Amino acid sequence: MRYFFRFSLTTLFMTYLLIFIGGLVRVAGAGMGCPDWPKCFGRWIPPISVEQLPTHIDPAQFNFVLAWIEYCNRLFGAFIGLMITITCFLAIRYHRKEPKIMIPTIGAFILTLIEGWLGGVLVDTVLNPLTITFHLLLALFIVVLLIYAVMQAYYLGHKEAELSSKYSDTLKWPIMGTGLIIFIEIIIGTEIRGGLEIIRKENPLVDSTFLLNMLGPFKYLHTILGASLIGIGYYLRKKLIVESSNPSRLMVISTNTMLVIIISQIILGESLVFLDIKPLIQLFHMWFASLLLGISAVQYMVWERSRLN
Secondary structure, eight states, X not given: OHHHHHHHHHHHHHHHHHHHHHHHHHHTTOTTSSSSSSSBTTBSSOOSSGGGSOTTSOGGXXXXXXXXXXXXXXXXXXXXXXXXXXXXXXXXXXOTTOHHHHHHHHXXXXXHHHHHHHHHHHHHTTSOHHHHHHHHHHHHHXXXXXXXXXXXXXXXXXXXXXXXXBOOGGGHHHHHHHHXXXXXXXHHHHHHHHHHHHHHHHOTTSOHHXXXXXXXXXXXXXXXXXXXXXXXXXXXXXXXXXXXXXXXXXXXXXXXXXXXXXXXXXXXXXXXXXTTOOXXXXXXXXXXXXXXXXXXXXXXXXXXXXXXX
């Protein structure tokens, strides 16, 4: 039992690291660093000089740094795929009679296979924005499934966890609604980023603030939903911590962390507008959003667990 919990928790953290690295690849412009898949310039190990390129490849297409950034991302992705496969094996071995662990773990494994296939589609479609969005959303679904499995494994070893905590009976929909808003924000944000990339290619000399204004209602909806999350974050903190009886340490940490990240997201979002969309800010803005979704899932599971008392 402990083997599964520890390994699945490590897999969860590493999956979040992969999401960060994937975002780094994109903001670095290395998504097409390897123009083919699964090989890179026709080789299992990327070339390190122009002389190693296939004869049909124009040397102008080759960028040593971008090729290796993308290839390392693929290697790390394969490593995470192996970790999720092992997690699935451990679930079958130790928790085959626990559907709350088996189902999400197998689901994460299946989605991981789809993610691997979708990686090849991304290259074939030359980083189609819609495919990139779907690729990210699948990764988020995998994270949520892993969180569910990890939490259920933890509760198996800690039977009394959350049973002494009492939260309001009416918090189910606010917590789920918060997760839904975060999910929608991620979709809109990804589409905005994709739209900016397309517009920038067609208008390379135009100021980024002007480009954002060209996106119209998407930008404003993203801002409005982001601002509403501050109020929601304070509301959840009041209900889950201040007005609850004996809130668990996990609930306190997750709720306070959520509020801090939401405020940070607003600051980062405004920085993207006024600092000409700096890639590093863009990277953390996206990654923090994925963390928020995971925290929302943790909140719901902790609240749901407390209902057993």
